[in-house]
Amino acid sequence: MNQVRIGVIGAGRISHVMAQAHSHVPESKLQGVFDVVRASSEHLASKYDIPHVFDSYEAMLASEEIDAVLVCTPTFLHEQIVIDAANAGKHIFCQKPMALTLEQCERMNEAATRNGVILQVGFMIRFTPPFVEVKERLDSGEIGDIIAIRSAVFGWEPTADWFYDPTQGGGILIDTIIHTFDLYRWYAGEVETIYADGGAYVFEGARKHGTPDNIMCSLKFKNGAMGSIYGSWSSGYGDKTLEIYGTKGSFFIDLMEAQGGRAFIKKNNENPSSAEGWNNLGVLWKFGYQQEARHFTHSILGRVGPSATGSDAVEAQKLAVLADRSMRSSQPLKV
Numbered sequence: 121m122n123q124v125r126i127g128v129i130g131a132g133r134i135s136h137v138m139a140q141a142h143s144h145v146p147e148s149k150l151q152g153v154f155d156v157v158r159a160s161s162e163h164l165a166s167k168y169d170i171p172h173v174f175d176s177y178e179a180m181l182a183s184e185e186i187d188a189v190l191v192c193t194p195t196f197l198h199e200q201i202v203i204d205a206a207n208a209g210k211h212i213f214c215q216k217p218m219a220l221t222l223e224q225c226e227r228m229n230e231a232a233t234r235n236g237v238i239l240q241v242g243f244m245i246r247f248t249p250p251f252v253e254v255k256e257r258l259d260s261g262e263i264g265d266i267i268a269i270r271s272a273v274f275g276w277e278p279t280a281d282w283f284y285d286p287t288q289g290g291g292i293l294i295d296t297i298i299h300t301f302d303l304y305r306w307y308a309g310e311v312e313t314i315y316a317d318g319g320a321y322v323f324e325g326a327r328k329h330g331t332p333d334n335i336m337c338s339l340k341f342k343n344g345a346m347g348s349i350y351g352s353w354s355s356g357y358g359d360k361t362l363e364i365y366g367t368k369g370s371f372f373i374d375l376m377e378a379q380g381g382r383a384f385i386k387k388n389n390e391n392p393s394s395a396e397g398w399n400n401l402g403v404l405w406k407f408g409y410q411q412e413a414r415h416f417t418h419s420i421l422g423r424v425g426p427s428a429t430g431s432d433a434v435e436a437q438k439l440a441v442l443a444d445r446s447m448r449s450s451q452p453l454k455v
């Protein structure tokens with residue numbers, strides 16, 4: 121196989137981002153689409169030259185013309201579709217959050233493992249510069265041991281009521297901060313304790329469903345590092361900042377204003393730290409989703425190992441679920 125034939129399940133907002141990203145990957149071929157709203161399928165199909173509009177996702181999974189699927193439906197529908205896709209022997213890219221509960225995530229991960237198919241979850245920040253280079257430089261020991269990691273995460277106001285609903289979208293912790301939990305694990309390893317606070321400060325949807333629209337979260341990692349996250353759905357724009365302080369230097373990423381970042385490395389005691397940096401306008405859109413799409417396709421072709429796996433998503437889910445429990449009980453919790 122030198123080209124992966126891909127079927128898109130759910131043709132809403134994120135499917136267009138995914139289709140656009142895969143159109144830049146020569147080894148990907150968008151082959152089919154299914155959405156319960158036929159007009160949405162047809163719109164995506166005509167925009168991205170997708171030859172087949174299926175009548176059901178089951179028909180897509182039964183097709184020999186499909187090697188892999190992109191699951192882009194609302195979150196509460198991910199579990200069944202992913203398990204059915206795994207049982208049909210299709211490789212799977214599942215949008216984040218993988219599901220709503222830890223048990224669902226584990227069942228999905230287990231189904232992919234049992235069927236020997238790739239399951240990649242939509243943690244595109246792992247593929248976005250300068251987050252990728254920060255990972256490489258952290259692993260090379262350039263800033264020593266991590267002391268603290270801090271992030272402000274701004275998500276757009278939800279486009280539909282189901283995002284607030286714990287039984288459909290999960291609210292901000294599970295829907296949006298899951299990216300940061302995954303990123304923190306990737307950078308600083310496993311978490312030991314977590315404490316979260318939050319509330320429905322702005323949106324009626326959050327109030328109605330009893331989920332927060334703004335959260336603050338404190339973490340302690342097993343390696344002793346400290347972490348904090350402020351997450352908001354009400355800031356009016358979507359992006360993030362990240363600061364990592366190490367024993368020998370620090371990294372700053374600002375996708376809010378600078379669309380770039382800076383590294384300060386202590387070379388030695390005589391030379392004060394000089395700043396060097398990255399500057400990439402629109403990094404997430406230009407690189408993150410495309411690299412993520414490329415990685416998924418190339419891992420199916422056996423060119424790279426799996427990344428942002430179902431197991432990673434299970435671990436991130438644990439943190440989101442515990443943060444929610446901590447927020448509701450006002451107790452720090454052990455992972």
Ligand SMILES: NC(=O)c1ccc[n+]([C@@H]2O[C@H](COP(=O)([O-])OP(=O)(O)OC[C@H]3O[C@@H](n4cnc5c(N)ncnc54)[C@H](O)[C@@H]3O)[C@@H](O)[C@H]2O)c1
Pocket residue numbers: 129130131132133134135154155156157160177192193194195197215216217242243244279280295
């Ligand atoms: N990685 C990211 O940056 C990112 C960004 C946005 C959304 N997401 C995730 O992507 C998923 C979809 O979000 P969205 O914003 O695109 O939602 P959306 O509401 O815009 O699109 C969902 C689509 O799924 C379709 N659908 C509903 N039930 C279906 C079914 N049974 N079978 C097939 N199609 C069905 C709907 O008709 C709709 O077109 C969610 O899990 C969300 O959290 C990820």
